[in-house]
Amino acid sequence: MNQQVLVTGGAGYIGSHVVRQLGEAGYDVVIYDNCSTGSPESILHGKLIVGDLADSDHLHQVFANHKFSAVLHFAASISVPESVAHPLEYYANNTCNTLNLLRCCNMAGIKKLIFSSTAAVYGEVQSNPVTESAPTQPINPYGRSKLMSEWLIQDYAAASDLRYVILRYFIVAGAEPGGRLGQRSPKVTHLIGAVCNAALKRRSEVEIFGTDFPTPDGTGIRDYIHVEDLAAAHLDGLRYLERGGTSEIFNCGYGQGYSVRQVIERVKAISRVDFPVIETCHRPGDPDCVTACADKIRKVLGWQPKYNNLDTIVSTTLKWEMQRETALCSP
Numbered sequence: 112m113n114q115q116v117l118v119t120g121g122a123g124y125i126g127s128h129v130v131r132q133l134g135e136a137g138y139d140v141v142i143y144d145n146c147s148t149g150s151p152e153s154i155l156h157g158k159l160i161v162g163d164l165a166d167s168d169h170l171h172q173v174f175a176n177h178k179f180s181a182v183l184h185f186a187a188s189i190s191v192p193e194s195v196a197h198p199l200e201y202y203a204n205n206t207c208n209t210l211n212l213l214r215c216c217n218m219a220g221i222k223k224l225i226f227s228s229t230a231a232v233y234g235e236v237q238s239n240p241v242t243e244s245a246p247t248q249p250i251n252p253y254g255r256s257k258l259m260s261e262w263l264i265q266d267y268a269a270a271s272d273l274r275y276v277i278l279r280y281f282i283v284a285g286a287e288p289g290g291r292l293g294q295r296s297p298k299v300t301h302l303i304g305a306v307c308n309a310a311l312k313r314r315s316e317v318e319i320f321g322t323d324f325p326t327p328d329g330t331g332i333r334d335y336i337h338v339e340d341l342a343a344a345h346l347d348g349l350r351y352l353e354r355g356g357t358s359e360i361f362n363c364g365y366g367q368g369y370s371v372r373q374v375i376e377r378v379k380a381i382s383r384v385d386f387p388v389i390e391t392c393h394r395p396g397d398p399d400c401v402t403a404c405a406d407k408i409r410k411v412l413g414w415q416p417k418y419n420n421l422d423t424i425v426s427t428t429l430k431w432e433m434q435r436e437t438a439l440c441s442p
Contacts, residue, residue: 225348226260240405322390344412
């Protein structure tokens with residue numbers, strides 16, 4: 112095969128899993144990452160170029176020095192509370208940098224793009240599971256910055272030969288079952304990682320942000336997808352475009368929601384560790400319940416998830432975090 116692809120943000124949590132699967136599938140991978148949250152240690156295949164998408168001159172040079180057949184764009188800031196506190200940084204890093212990347216794609220004649228988007232573009236959904244045709248009404252700057260990026264891609268594609276697959280992620284968790292890859296960032300913001308860290312006594316407690324949601328147990332409900340299944344969806348999307356597929360948007364989730372309390376109880380049961388749980392008020396920008404309708408991605412891309420199980424997601428996360436703890440404690 113030996114097709115060369117560019118992966119922005121490929122040293123990060125999700126990007127590194129995709130890079131590994133691309134390498135194992137025979138692709139020649141170039142990773143462009145500023146390593147602000149990603150780690151070179153997470154790159155198991157390909158060549159890393161350290162750079163920022165805001166550095167247009169450097170990015171143009173990277174495109175000039177290679178012949179990419181496709182671009183997979185992950186690089187972004189992803190914390191909802193952080194986006195509420197620092198909205199301008201999110202629009203700069205997520206939206207403006209996507210514009211910089213598209214300008215390079217335009218000059219290089221790139222015709223295939225996979226874009227990492229989010230279910231946050233839906234906002235407070237009117238019904239669950241949410242389909243790709245649901246209204247996009249994001250309620251936080253993170254979701255709006257990603258939706259604006261989607262619009263940039265769609266408008267550019269309408270005026271060019273670019274074809275895209277936009278993947279709207281639900282909550283990503285888990286780790287590569289072999290223990291080679293997982294989330295390395297010391298600042299874990301997603302629930303499962305945070306709760307697993309509490310089970311390993313790296314956190315003194317777990318906070319539940321809101322117990323007054325209109326859900327069965329009062330806590331927010333989310334659709335958790337294993338990172339390995341999500342990575343596979345990117346390869347399915349790339350192969351779809353290589354076969355001549357038209358531009359499409361797909362949800363990436365399982366269609367099964369779990370509440371914050373349910374996740375905490377499963378981590379406690381699997382780890383056999385108890386830890387304090389503190390209840391506090393809900394955060395700005397958090398919807399009460401969001402789950403995915405994933406019928407379209409299964410039908411169009413032939414996506415077949417292998418890790419559709421909360422216990423598997425929790426177990427692989429715990430395995431990865433325990434392994435990291437051992438490595439950190441080794442002389």
